[in-house]
Every structure is written in C-alpha cells, then in structure tokens.
Amino acid sequence: MNNGFAIEEEGQPFIDWAWILRHFWGDGGIVDAFFQHLYLSLVPVAVALAISLPVGIFVHRKRWLYAPTTALTGVLYTIPSLAFFVMLIPIMGTGQRPVLVALTAYSLLILIRNTVTGLDSVPEETKDAARGMGLTNRQILLGVEIPLALPVIVAGIRIATVTVVGIASIADFIGAGGLGDLIFDGIGRQFATPIIVGGGLVALIAICADLGLYRIEGWLRPWARRAGKAA
Amino acid sequence: MIEFKEVSKTYPGSEEPVVKDLSFEIPEGEICVLVGPSGCGKTTTMRMVNRLVEITSGDIEIEGESIAAKSATELRRKIGYAIQGIGLFPHRTIAENVATVPKLLDWSKDRTRERVDELLELVGLDAGQYRGRYPAELSGGQQQRVGVARAMAADPPIMLMDEPFGAVDPITRTRLQEEFLNIQQNIKKTIVFVTHDIDEAIKMGDRIAILQQGGVLAQYDTPARILSEPATDFVASFVGTDRVLKNLSLTRVKDVRLEPLDGAGNGLPRISENLSLKDALSELIGSGTDRGVVYPDESPNGNDARGVITLDGIRKMSRGVAGE
Numbered sequence: 001m002n003n004g005f006a007i008e009e010e011g012q013p014f015i016d017w018a019w020i021l022r023h024f025w026g027d028g029g030i031v032d033a034f035f036q037h038l039y040l041s042l043v044p045v046a047v048a049l050a051i052s053l054p055v056g057i058f059v060h061r062k063r064w065l066y067a068p069t070t071a072l073t074g075v076l077y078t079i080p081s082l083a084f085f086v087m088l089i090p091i092m093g094t095g096q097r098p099v100l101v102a103l104t105a106y107s108l109l110i111l112i113r114n115t116v117t118g119l120d121s122v123p124e125e126t127k128d129a130a131r132g133m134g135l136t137n138r139q140i141l142l143g144v145e146i147p148l149a150l151p152v153i154v155a156g157i158r159i160a161t162v163t164v165v166g167i168a169s170i171a172d173f174i175g176a177g178g179l180g181d182l183i184f185d186g187i188g189r190q191f192a193t194p195i196i197v198g199g200g201l202v203a204l205i206a207i208c209a210d211l212g213l214y215r216i217e218g219w220l221r222p223w224a225r226r227a228g229k230a231a
Numbered sequence: 232m233i234e235f236k237e238v239s240k241t242y243p244g245s246e247e248p249v250v251k252d253l254s255f256e257i258p259e260g261e262i263c264v265l266v267g268p269s270g271c272g273k274t275t276t277m278r279m280v281n282r283l284v285e286i287t288s289g290d291i292e293i294e295g296e297s298i299a300a301k302s303a304t305e306l307r308r309k310i311g312y313a314i315q316g317i318g319l320f321p322h323r324t325i326a327e328n329v330a331t332v333p334k335l336l337d338w339s340k341d342r343t344r345e346r347v348d349e350l351l352e353l354v355g356l357d358a359g360q361y362r363g364r365y366p367a368e369l370s371g372g373q374q375q376r377v378g379v380a381r382a383m384a385a386d387p388p389i390m391l392m393d394e395p396f397g398a399v400d401p402i403t404r405t406r407l408q409e410e411f412l413n414i415q416q417n418i419k420k421t422i423v424f425v426t427h428d429i430d431e432a433i434k435m436g437d438r439i440a441i442l443q444q445g446g447v448l449a450q451y452d453t454p455a456r457i458l459s460e461p462a463t464d465f466v467a468s469f470v471g472t473d474r475v476l477k478n479l480s481l482t483r484v485k486d487v488r489l490e491p492l493d494g495a496g497n498g499l500p501r502i503s504e505n506l507s508l509k510d511a512l513s514e515l516i517g518s519g520t521d522r523g524v525v526y527p528d529e530s531p532n533g534n535d536a537r538g539v540i541t542l543d544g545i546r547k548m549s550r551g552v553a554g555e
C-alpha cells in the first residue's frame with residue numbers, strides 16, 4: 001500500500017491526542033477553525049435567506065420572473081465551487097469575502113426555489129376564502145401564505161446549510177480558513193489526525209444542522225403531525 | 232336586500248361577457264339560489280357581490296348602498312363567505328378558523344370564544360371535542376360544517392355560499408342541507424347560494440335564478456313557479472322532464488285538502504301527513520290502490536285519521552301546480 005497516504009507505515013498512532021491538545025486553542029487551532037467554519041457557512045445561508053424571502057415572494061407574484069430567476073441562480077449553482085472562488089479573487093482578493101459571496105450564491109437557488117414552491121403549495125381556495133372573509137393582502141401573506149410555506153422554506157434552509165457546510169471545507173484553498181485548514185494541513189503533511197478532526201467536525205456540523213432543522217420543520221407543522229397520528 | 236342592476240362581467244382578454252345585463256332583487260331573509268349548467272357564470276355572479284370579481288358595468292346595491300361605496304375588505308367582513316373547497320386554514324385549529332372574522336373585527340377573547348362554541352354546537356359539532364383540532368383531523372362533512380360556521384361567525388346579514396355542500400357524499404349532503412334550512416329558519420340571513428344541481432336549488436331556494444350560457448338570466452322565480460311555468464324551453468329542459476314530480480315533492484300531504492274518510496278505511500295504505508305528495512303518490516302506486524288514509528306522525532296506529540288522499544286528487548293537484 002503506497003498511495004501517498006501510507007500513514008500507518010510511518011509508525012504514527014491513528015489519532016495523535018497530544019497533537020489535538022496542543023492545537024486545541026489559540027490562533028489557527030481546532031476551536032478557531034471550527035468557529036471560522038460556522039461563520040463561513042452560516043453567514044451565507046442567513047444572507048441568502050434575507051434575499052430569497054422577498055425575492056421569492058415577489059417572483060411568486062410575478063410569475064414570469066420565475067424562469068429567468070431560476071435560470072440565473074441555476075447557472076451560478078453549476079459553477080464548480082473552487083472555480084467560483086478563484087473567479088472572484090480578481091474582484092475581491094483572497095480570504096473570506098469571495099467564499100462568503102460564492103456560498104451565498106449557491107444558497108440563493110435553493111432558497112428562492114423553495115420559497116416559491118412553498119408559496120405555490122398554499123391551496124388556492126384557502127387564499128380565496130381568506131380574501132373573501134376580508135383579510136388584507138398583507139394579512140393573507142403573513143397569516144396564511146408564509147406560515148403554510150414555512151416548512152418548505154425551512155426544508156430549503158436545511159439543504160442549503162448542509163451543502164454550504166460541505167463546500168466551505170475547500171474555502172481554505174484561497175486562504176479563508178475554516179476546518180478545511182486542518183484537513184489540507186493533514187493532507188499536505190500526510191498526517192491523519194487533523195484530517196480526521198477536521199472532517200469529523202464538518203460532518204458533525206452538517207448532521208446537527210440537518211437534524212435541528214428537521215425538528216424545526218416538523219414543529220412548524222403541528223397540523224400535519226397531529227393528522228398523521230390520527231390517521 | 233341585494234339588488235343587481237344591469238350587471239355585466241367580461242374577463243380581461245376575452246370578448247364575450249360571462250355575465251350579461253343581470254338585473255334582479257334578492258329580498259331580505261331569503262335564500263336565492265343561482266343555478267345553471269357549468270360555466271354559465273354562477274360563481275362569477277356571486278363573487279361580484281363581495282367584490283372578489285370586479286364588475287365590468289352596472290352595479291350591485293346592498294340595502295340601497297352601492298358595494299363600491301366602502302373598501303372591499305370592509306364590505307367582505309360583513310358578508311359571510313363559504314365555498315366548495317371549504318378553504319379552511321390547515322394551520323389553524325377549528326376554533327381559530329371560526330374566529331377569523333371576529334378577530335379581524337377585534338372582538339374580545341371571551342366574546343369570540345363564546346361565539347365559536349355556540350356556532351360549533353349550532354352546526355352540530357361538539358365544541359369541547361372539536362375546538363382544538365386541526366381541519367385535517369375532521370371528515371369532509373365536518374369540515375363543511377366548520378366552513379358554514381366560519382361564514383356565520385360575525386353574524387353577517389348576508390351570506391355567499393358557492394356549492395357549500397358539494398364535496399360530500401349524497402347522504403351527508405342531504406343532512407347538511409336539511410340542517411342548514413333549519414338554521415336559516417332562525418337566523419333569516421339573505422343568502423346567495425350557488426349550485427349546479429337543480430334538485431338542490433329546488434330544495435334550498437326561496438327563489439331560484441336560472442342562468443344559461445353567457446350569463447343570461449333565463450328565469451327568476453319561486454321553485455314552484457319555475458316548475459309549473461318554465462319561462463323558456465331552456466328552463467324546461469334544465470329542470471327536467473320530471474318537473475311535475477319535483478313539484479309534487481314541494482308540497483306535503485298535510486297542506487292539501489283531503490277527502491273525508493267514509494267507512495273504516497280498512498285495507499287501505501296508511502300515509503303519514505308529513506310525506507310529500509310525491510312520496511304519497513309513490514306509496515299509493517306501490518300498494519296498488521288508488522286511495523290511502525292519512526294519519527299524523529304522532530299516532531300512526533291511532534284512530535285519528537285526517538282523511539283520505541286519492542290518486543285522482545293528486546292528479547288534480549299536479550295539474551293545479553303544473554298550471555295545465
């Protein structure tokens with residue numbers, strides 16, 4: 001076995017606990033990288049959400065905008081992430097900014113699409129009944145459409161978060177830090193511990209976000225949960 | 232009173248009006264049924280009353296005031312609205328659904344809660360059991376009841392109902408229709424009721440407006456007169472070749488003059504005075520006689536016969552009602 005990862009042969013322990021302890025705190029340490037990674041993935045999702053909700057609502061109203069919007073965001077989505085980062089360097093330099101921008105762009109497609117899908121799923125007769133009883137457009141949006149679309153929107157946040165948490169792992173290629181820092185450091189030195197720690201923490205963030213948002217999704221639709229139980 | 236004044240509607244992007252020069256009045260406290268074949272403009276006509284559809288020309292007045300005088304939302308909060316798809320809010324409990332308009336009108340919590348419970352009981356749902364449920368936890372028939380309760384919540388003088396009993400099985404529909412007629416006897420709302428079913432129209436309507444393709448009013452009259460004197464061939468064919476029987480079904484045995492009982496009436500079929508003439512006719516034909524003894528419901532085996540009903544008598548009456 002000699003594929004460049006001949007880690008065991010060099011006589012290292014599989015996990016070097018002493019290394020973990022030494023690199024736990026401090027600049028460029030594990031905790032530091034962990035929070036950087038959270039920052040790199042959560043900020044884009046939050047920003048994308050703030051853009052997608054109004055855009056999604058607007059596009060839902062002005063239907064003809066839907067195709068061009070998804071086409072544009074779809075194109076952004078197909079750009080390979082590393083290429084996207086590098087493309088942005090001439091405009092924004094290296095570091096966190098191009099990463100934040102690229103990851104926001106990825107989240108946009110998912111979140112706009114899910115916002116529109118969520119609003120589409122609100123039954124026509126429910127809105128008609130609301131209007132017929134004298135709710136204003138604003139009351140229908142806030143009291144009927146958004147609450148009913150919210151589970152689908154949260155499902156979008158879930159997909160976006162998991163996607164972005166993963167892609168953020170390569171952000172360190174252009175010097176943005178994050179858990180990718182540990183992973184690439186380990187690969188470069190053929191040293192398993194940082195790879196395992198970095199990869200493990202990325203997976204942990206993704207799984208926690210996924211489960212947490214899944215819980216929120218269910219909690220946002222008590223009517224479906226109860227009906228399911230009754231059936 | 233609701234007054235249609237030469238109301239027309241042409242949808243944008245189309246040449247032909249779907250409602251044309253509609254003029255008629257719906258008196259206070261009556262159910263006016265809009266009936267006609269699919270696509271003849273019934274729903275459009277109804278939705279113009281609460282301005283869900285904008286009138287192209289003409290006007291609708293409620294109590295002498297044009298519906299354009301107030302804002303659309305203000306108008307709608309005073310008009311109950313129940314539709315075929317029911318349109319209950321799936322994310323709100325039954326109580327919250329029924330309380331929609333009271334909440335818009337800023338009723339107090341206590342008053343709203345009291346009203347919700349009262350309405351649920353009125354439409355035959357146990358408030359304690361159903362108040363906190365979600366619509367998905369109710370059967371179709373129960374959801375329709377909630378839809379009707381919600382439309383009545385703020386006690387609006389006018390209600391619009393678009394095939395409100397459409398999405399349930401025939402037995403449930405019959406029960407809902409009868410219950411609603413009972414409720415209406417007490418609340419006396421002015422109701423615009425849309426259906427495509429002439430039998431439902433005859434059953435529910437104090438007056439029936441028959442629309443034909445293109446939104447033209449073919450006849451506006453009481454059920455009895457529509458059945459006995461259809462104004463056009465279209466109306467006659469729409470009400471059906473069994474219109475004489477339908478008309479007999481509008482009259483109960485107790486409401487007609489009976490022949491005196493001479494002799495014991497032994498061997499004659501017993502007919503309840505609450506049957507319709509149509510059902511009495513069916514009983515007579517079924518039993519193979521041409522006369523039956525009419526009894527009140529309370530004492531089906533007693534001796535207080537009200538009189539005798541005969542095939543001849545029914546035939547004469549059907550001629551009377553059929554105006555021939």
Ligand SMILES: Nc1ncnc2c1ncn2[C@@H]1O[C@H](COP(=O)(O)OP(=O)(O)O)[C@@H](O)[C@H]1O
Nearest residue numbers: 242243249267268269270271272273274275276
């Ligand atoms: N929003 C709309 N835009 C354009 N045409 C409509 C609209 N609503 C209904 N129509 C048309 O108007 C006609 C009457 O429809 P409707 O009032 O729903 O009839 P009904 O309730 O008697 O079946 C139909 O031909 C229908 O296609």
Ligand SMILES: [Mg+2]
Nearest residue numbers: 273274275425
């Ligand atoms: Mg209709």
